[in-house]
Amino acid sequence: MTPAYIAFEKEHRIAAGELSDVARAVKQLLDQRKDAAILVFNGRTSALVDIDFRGSVDDVLARLPKLAPRSDEEPAAPVAPRGPGRPKLGVVAREITLLPRHWDWLAQQRGGASVAIRKLVDEARRASGDKDRTRSAQEAAYRFMTTMGGNRPHYEDAIRALFAHDRRHFATLIADWPADIRDHVIALAHSDQAD
Template identity: 70%
Template structure:
């Protein structure tokens, strides 16, 4: 089965997905359900982090939406004067910040072509390139874990599925959660798919 792609936000009523998309879309859908059923069990998840988010559902739909981050009302409340820029080359996006190193580190940097700043930027870029895949997998694992902890803790084979997620065992993971409610299972697969992406690419080559 191919799970649906992860979305910006997703909202569940119990184990049933009721909406997915922008934060305004899912909050609007959730508020409509809560207005119809005050005891509805609603959870909204961030599609990037996999974690649940808290929404103040008091008042009308318009009032709830006005309190969301990025809304005109919320933006006006949060507006603050821009802080003056520090030293650096702001037009190029370069900002100066303090770096603390041992004397031998400074000595080594000073001997590099272009000086300390150029050498540090080069080292950071190399580290980023080598760490991107590992960091992406870790973030995907964490997102799937957060969602599964909130929605799957009482589901069959939950603990085994978590172990399979962190052990990079995609086929076993899918098998273990196959009996979960469809919407919960499919979204867990969509989040976890990013953690198993390297394995998928290797198998398709």
């Protein structure tokens, strides 16, 4: 299972876990060594996380980006009891474009267009869940490899093996990479199997 966030200094993993824990560890290292070059990644997507490390540890923690819950997590329960009316479920109104025949079909569905669309989306997510998890795992591994392994031996062949689902060849190609980078790439590439 991949950590929520992970930080690397060059080829060494220096922290992993929740963003506040990673930021605290990175700040402590930066206070000891001002010249340290550190990258913090979202552990699931491999997106780089921009953190302002100026000031004290408390200053850094106070400025951490406010993160939305993962899309597969349930919305948090309301903190205070609500009065009458519809509960706030994190519903976000957005615009979609459909043909008239689609709107006609939706209008005939029990519960209306919103309920019908939510059901269709949930059904599609269930039907394509394995493919979506595999694609997400490959994309996360690819992003991390591009940032941390783009100049390493066999990088291009490893990318081809990753997207060809050739796990044995993939592992062989990155076997000589630094251990922390190699281990995280493998964890990302295989994260579709962890669910």
